[in-house]
Amino acid sequence: MPTKPLILVSNDDGITSKGIRVLVELMQTLGEVMVVAPNSPQSGMGHAITIGETLRLYSNDIFDGVVAYECSGTPADCVKLAKHHLLGDRVPDLVVSGINHGSNTSINVLYSGTMSAAIEAAVEGLPAIGFSVCDYDHNGELDHCREHILEIASNTLRHGNPLGTALNVNFPKAQPGKELNGIRICRQAEAKWKEEFDERIDPQGSPYFWLTGKFIDKDGGEDTDEWAIRNYYTSVVPCSYDLTNHKAVKQLGQWF
Amino acid sequence: MPTKPLILVSNDDGITSKGIRVLVELMQTLGEVMVVAPNSPQSGMGHAITIGETLRLYSNDIFDGVVAYECSGTPADCVKLAKHHLLGDRVPDLVVSGINHGSNTSINVLYSGTMSAAIEAAVEGLPAIGFSVCDYDHNGELDHCREHILEIASNTLRHGNPLGTALNVNFPKAQPGKELNGIRICRQAEAKWKEEFDERIDPQGSPYFWLTGKFIDKDGGEDTDEWAIRNYYTSVVPCSYDLTNHKAVKQLGQWF
Numbered sequence: 001m002p003t004k005p006l007i008l009v010s011n012d013d014g015i016t017s018k019g020i021r022v023l024v025e026l027m028q029t030l031g032e033v034m035v036v037a038p039n040s041p042q043s044g045m046g047h048a049i050t051i052g053e054t055l056r057l058y059s060n061d062i063f064d065g066v067v068a069y070e071c072s073g074t075p076a077d078c079v080k081l082a083k084h085h086l087l088g089d090r091v092p093d094l095v096v097s098g099i100n101h102g103s104n105t106s107i108n109v110l111y112s113g114t115m116s117a118a119i120e121a122a123v124e125g126l127p128a129i130g131f132s133v134c135d136y137d138h139n140g141e142l143d144h145c146r147e148h149i150l151e152i153a154s155n156t157l158r159h160g161n162p163l164g165t166a167l168n169v170n171f172p173k174a175q176p177g178k179e180l181n182g183i184r185i186c187r188q189a190e191a192k193w194k195e196e197f198d199e200r201i202d203p204q205g206s207p208y209f210w211l212t213g214k215f216i217d218k219d220g221g222e223d224t225d226e227w228a229i230r231n232y233y234t235s236v237v238p239c240s241y242d243l244t245n246h247k248a249v250k251q252l253g254q255w256f
Numbered sequence: 257m258p259t260k261p262l263i264l265v266s267n268d269d270g271i272t273s274k275g276i277r278v279l280v281e282l283m284q285t286l287g288e289v290m291v292v293a294p295n296s297p298q299s300g301m302g303h304a305i306t307i308g309e310t311l312r313l314y315s316n317d318i319f320d321g322v323v324a325y326e327c328s329g330t331p332a333d334c335v336k337l338a339k340h341h342l343l344g345d346r347v348p349d350l351v352v353s354g355i356n357h358g359s360n361t362s363i364n365v366l367y368s369g370t371m372s373a374a375i376e377a378a379v380e381g382l383p384a385i386g387f388s389v390c391d392y393d394h395n396g397e398l399d400h401c402r403e404h405i406l407e408i409a410s411n412t413l414r415h416g417n418p419l420g421t422a423l424n425v426n427f428p429k430a431q432p433g434k435e436l437n438g439i440r441i442c443r444q445a446e447a448k449w450k451e452e453f454d455e456r457i458d459p460q461g462s463p464y465f466w467l468t469g470k471f472i473d474k475d476g477g478e479d480t481d482e483w484a485i486r487n488y489y490t491s492v493v494p495c496s497y498d499l500t501n502h503k504a505v506k507q508l509g510q511w512f
Contacts, residue, residue: 046332047302047366054464055453076302076367080467084451107379109499110303110372111332123363123448155511162504185508187500192379195340197311208310211336236512238504243365244443248418248494252441255411256492 005031005093005157008121010078012042012100012113013138015060015070019099022142023131024063026149027096030157034092035060035068036082038075038113043102045113047120048074057081075117083124094157095121098131098169099145101138105170105225106189106217109239118166119241127161129153133171134229141174148183148234165238172229184233189224191217261287261349261413264377266334268298268356268369269394271316271326275355278398279387280319282405283352286413290348291316291324292338294331294369299358301369303376304330313337331373339380350413351377354387354425355401357394361426361481362445362473365495374422375497383417385409389427390485397430404439404490421494428485440489445480447473 007027011020015037027033039058042048056072069086071078075097082092097117104112114130121128129152133145152169161167168188172180195213202208217226228235263283267276271293283289295314298304312328325342327334331353338348353373360368370386377384385408389401408425417423424444428436451469458464473482484491 041308044305044307045302046304046372048304049300049302049367049467051300051467052297054456054466056462056464077467080451081453081465084469085453085455085465107497110375110379110497111305116302116366119366123366125448151512159511162507163501165501165504167508168499183512185505185512187502187505188498190498192381193336195336197337197341199341200310206312208312209337209341210310211305211307211333213340236508237499238501238508239499240501240504241363241366242444242446243424243493243495243499245419245421245494245496246443248421248496249441249443251418252423252492252494255415256407256439256441 006090007031007033008082008092008095009033009035010037010075010097010117012038012045012075014038014041018139019101019142023096023099024066026146030153033066035063035066036071036078038078039070039072042074042113044111045074046111047076047116049076050074075113076120079117079120092126094153095126095128096131096153099142100132101140102132102136103134103170104130104132104168105229105235106191109168109188115168115239119239122161122164122166123241127156128166129156129169130166131169135173144174144180145171148180152236162238165240168237168239170225170229170235172232180234181232184228184235186225186228186235186237187223188237189217189226190219191215191226262346263287263289264338264348264351265289265291266293266331266353266373268294268301268331270294270297274395275357275398279352279355280322282402286409289322291319291322292327292334294334295326295328298330298369300367301330302367303332303372305332306330331369332376335373335376348382350409351382351384352387352409355398356388357396358388358392359390359426360386360388360424361485361491362447365424365444371424375495378417378420378422379497383412384422385412385425386422387425391429400430400436401427404436408492418494421496424493424495426481426485426491428488436490437488440484440491442481442484442491442493443479444493445473445482446475447471447482
């Protein structure tokens, strides 16, 4: 009998979030699951790692029949601890992160703790996927994502990840009674945030700020993740950890 | 008389670090300087932003004749606050970050707070450069970087940044009495960290970990940033905030 594939699960909303529970349940149908996830929410942490402070790691039994650990660090720390400390010589066949509450489409991928876990795994040469739903409600509907999660994870287990990328998968917010239109392979939409800092005064009379803002999709293409989400498709963007813009390398060569 | 260019300076080692002092001094020879930098070290913060907590911003007079602010947030927060709160309708002609104490070559760019400030600026459409020296001594030599910093910053002011990228500039650790061999435009080397978690026991008997590791350059190319640094060149890698791997988009299209 062939060994079951080993699937490492992490996230950035923390080990007690609804999203990771659904993901663990789905991954248990595909293989042996191990969880290493932050013990507190890490949204917006980008690809942060913990180097100036110590890390804590405790085993946790909240998932029935699943070996799980909670970690004081970031999603990227969780993947590093799993790969280089907990697993010894065992190598995961797949690393999945999420399901994140909130969009990681377009430029949001840069700030995403969810995707940092997946990208960290890709750097390690492991097939990796980050899943997010474009719904900021922490108790939002996730059932509409289940079928595509299984399809994308199964495909990735079968094929491996293309060209050392991590897959950035986003689902639209559920529309009651409506099935998703399908899966679209996309590029990252060209967009930005127009930040609006909400300035307030604390009880001691000092100013403080909340970061808020408006997302502006500057991209007219129909091949982007933003287009897919707006049209009720699941978007899949293969994300590279090599940030080099090779065309720009040539252009810069003329400056010096 | 033409207006002087406006140059925004940030970093991730904090507003009191040696590296930012040198960078401010150099940028003052090229234009009007404004500083918005973290009030504490933010190394390893990647592209983190502050969304679950409030931000503080205080004016600071540690740089003679320079408008400066210290911020409780991350390098990316600093750029957002400068662009969308402090500067009003004024648009910086250049955003520089650093000089970081420690290497941001190769895969290290993913974890880099220094580069997150520059990439955040690139998302805003601003020419941007992150400067780092491959020397972990916080009082390490920086004088050998000065000439190239001015050359690269002047070129960027003149040309703008190519193709919406941010430049990731790294300098080798100074070798006494030896001038740098030149500037090389490079791609990001394919490399990884082999982490080694240093496990210790605290006075209460609980385990904790320090993240340590060994950097492994898997790349044999002579066109990489790692090669440049090893051969005592300044490396310049144009980094894209579009993570899409377009070849992988095609490959994935066959899966579904």
